[in-house]
Amino acid sequence: MAPRTVGVAAEKLVDPGTRQILDADRWDYAVALSRLLQELGHQVIWWQLGDGWRGEILPEVPLLGALPASCQFLTWPTACESFLERANGVDLAIYFDLALAYPQVHEVSVAVAHGVTWDGPLFASRLPTAEEREEWKRRLGIALRNPLKVVTADAGLIHWAQATWPGLQYAFEYIPGFSLPPPALAARSDGPVTVLFPGPFTPERGIGETIRAMEALMVRHGDLRFRLSGRGEPAVEEYLAEWVERHQGATLDRLPLTYDLLGEVDIALFPVKSGPGPILACLRAMAAGKAVIVGWAGGLSGLVLQEHTGKIVSPGAESLAEAIEELALHPAKRRLLADNAREAVAHAFSLERWRRRWTRLAEKLLD
Template sequence: MKIQFVNYSFVSPVKGFDTGVQRPIGGGEVQLLDLTHLLQKKGFTVSVLQSGPQAKEFEFQGIPVKQIVSRGRYKFNFEWAKHVDKNARLHLHDANHAWPFGKNYTATFHGVSWDLPYYGHSLTEKIDWMARRKFFKTLINYAIRTSNKIASVDTFLLRYVQSEFPNYRDKITVIPNYVDLQKFKPLPTSKKNKQVILFPRNLTKSRGTELMLHAFSQITEKDVELWVVGTGPLKKEAEHAASKDKRIKLLGHVDHYKDMPKLYNQADIVVIPSLGVEGTSLSCLEAMACGKPVIASNIGGLIDIIQNNENGLLIPTYADSLAKSIDSLLEDSKLRNKLGKNALARAKQFNKPDWEKQWLHFFENVG
């Protein structure tokens, strides 16, 4: 079987994200790389269609990539269809790219895209926020109606379709994200003089960058460091915070499988404070697989992973709540150990072999 994946930013440079080298910039792109490698190993012929600054064709880690010039993420919706391989089965790695194509395709839903809270201060900002909510919901509603099938990484879409489009309920297959337990696991580390809080996130508003920095400014403990691992449009804000608080260490964008296991293991606490647009976060699962206590927002797919006070902490998206939770874990080693131990057990339920079986079944049985 021949499958072509459509993804705006598989391994292409994205404005505001200084990765230094060509590599996936986030969890969705890492997932696509792992998925294409799996299918290739199982005898499928795969390729990826992405955007970029110039048109070209190349291979990335053995995956053929066709890059087209795009005017922007959502203008990409009007551009990609004329470049598809008509002899391949089409899979949109982001269901938001379905409109206005609308025929004979499958898609992936990576988490609700209209759940960002409103933090503006003007009528113009409020109108923009309302328009974005309506726009993203319209895109997903279109994908629900026109796709052959959608794989959702969390249970939100299933509940949403059951409520709003019950006749399309059978189109939705829930395939939670995964963790490679061979790579992400507890490892011995050298003793540290300071406790480490790890923020392994792209530096964007939706990933809670400002929330994290604001919360950390309320932490008065001196023997603690905040390690910020990632890049993005809010990099300058992170640099400004680090210039004022020497406890903040900016590590930049690192190699996912080479560097992240060690960083998770060096951390005492991992924070996933997303404001919205979050599925079953790879970062959350990977931290848990390393036996680390995770503080996460009570939104999106994160509530599919964490049971509050059992295998992690779920909090509302407020800096005060996050700071209070960080303080409680810094002061209570028994609670950290309990949450970390239970987190490891929970992460094993999201193992990569099970994820691979579900995706193979999805592609082998879709109409």
């Protein structure tokens, strides 16, 4: 295929002020997609909200912080218009956030929907009246229908959209998340079972239920070890530092979820309650051969087959504690789920598979 130009618009890959990466999962996705498009011979230019600065995703893949940050009903019409006008020569436009695909998109375009952002109890406080929510929904419906395809790794989003607007059968392209093959990890010794909660420490990711579950389990099983790794709001980090001081057997650090970190734990917790979930992080834990416990939100229930490759729990400290306890006390079951998880990732969520699907879609659109 002849080299083409691909323009990608995102809301915020990095903080427009500090330029720090805001979400590791989204950044990893952006890097993998850029690398693939580059390898296919295309020129890739990213745009995001910002006041005119310039950064980069990869060498020769610029990130232009130049789209106006004016939000209305959780959509970005002026940023959308600006991207359409300024990136008018691209052969393919990718709207890396679905909300940017309103009100109008390039003729050859695809949107990426990272998950459901409207399933948390505070959603209504962002759009406090029924009229506002109706307007948001109308715009979301337009954004779903505008591009030639909407790519998502969250089957739950497809199910919701199709059940909300019947007739979207052909709108979606389901491209599940990916994980790189992990390095060889040393087998865990027979020491205490270690349970990891990787951040961010937010209510949406279930930090409240997690520490309540940990408190209950510490009373029942003094030999269990708990590790909180990641970042949160300063006040939350301060609270957790105090909490760790008061609870023997728990530790807190700011490490990101790497294979090194995963090599030190037995069970990884992703009890997501709402919002887009850490799909790539969860897949990394599964690829590393860890038993995972996930919430049903955030697309994670599409990664885990109940009691075969992990455990899916309903929201609440009690159900989370029960699940941790079962896996901690039954090493054979823990190993079985972990082995199945590793195999499932190798077959269903490999980077190679993800690249093949994206390549096929890009070729179809650019041809």
